[in-house]
Amino acid sequence: MSWKPRRKFWDEVSVAPAEAGHTVRLDARELRTPGQAPLVVPTAALAEAIAGEWRAITGEIDPEILHYTKAANTAIDRVSREREAVIDAIAAYGDSDLLCYRAEEPEGLAARQKAAWQPWLDWAEAAFGAALVPVRGVMHRAQDAASLAALRREVARFDALGLTALYDLVTLSGSLVLGLAVARGALAGAEAWEISRLDEIWQAEQWGVDLEAEQAAEVRRVAFLRAETLLGLLGTDEISS
Structure with a gap:
């Protein structure tokens, strides 16, 4: 049938x-x-x-x-039924946050990453006491446990709908820090999205635009901005559990 x-x-x-x-x-x-x-x-x-x-x-x-x-x-x-597991899944991005992994070369890309990304790592340290350390290259480096715990506490403040929106912000951008910055109203979603795509933008500047990749990125961008809008519809007093 x-x-x-x-x-x-x-x-x-x-x-x-x-x-x-x-x-x-x-x-x-x-x-x-x-x-x-x-x-x-x-x-x-x-x-x-x-x-x-x-x-x-x-x-x-x-x-x-x-x-x-x-x-x-x-x-x-x-x-709402799997709250702790969802919090863990979101908070886990802090240990491999996009903003912490800088290019070894070319220096132009590494400099652009530092200029765009480091201010938001500094913001996370000031806002949450979470000092995430950037590295050059793609090899994983474990972050300080106390800093990760501080980020998890911030994630745990969100109610079920807030977590639903935050999950999309974090997973689509690859950055817990950017997701929290948008959720806290410290950074506009459109700007956060551009910051998260710095590597792709650099590649397009060097080698040209991949239309298929850009179409896929546009779908993700719309979903990212929709998650920001969802938080706005909830209001600042409603996202905390």
Whole structure:
């Protein structure tokens, strides 16, 4: 039997208050997650963003356009139940942060990396007491345990939805420091993305643009900026657990 996409079955999409937050209704039916938990989010702004996704549907339901709905589902069904494992997965990027691995050569690239990346390592030390040490080359160098513990404590401040957004910021950029800088409002997402792609930008300048790679990077860029927007919809008072 072939799978048939579900089609729109409602007339009105609305946001309604719910215990511990806000929910979205399709006519009188409240949204639920794939795990059948009530889809309740902490802010009206995020609920309205989710409602907007459902209002945009005119025919078949395409899960690929339900970005904020998917984030809420993930936070409720998975992240809230596997919180410590998710924190560990995000915090682990601190031990191999992109910003710590500088080119051995050419010197022009190494200098550009230092100029763009070192200020954010300095920021992490000032903000969290996490002194990450940069190295030349790609061989892994373990970072100071106390610094990694400080970064993990910062990650652990986030609630399930905040962790869902932070996970994308960190994994898409390859940098825990950049992800936290965006989450804390110290760095704009668009600038953080450009900083994270410094090596690729250098390569394109030297050898020309790889169109296929650029198309893939654009998909990741959009997802990265969407994660930043998700944090904005949560508000600064809502990301902490």
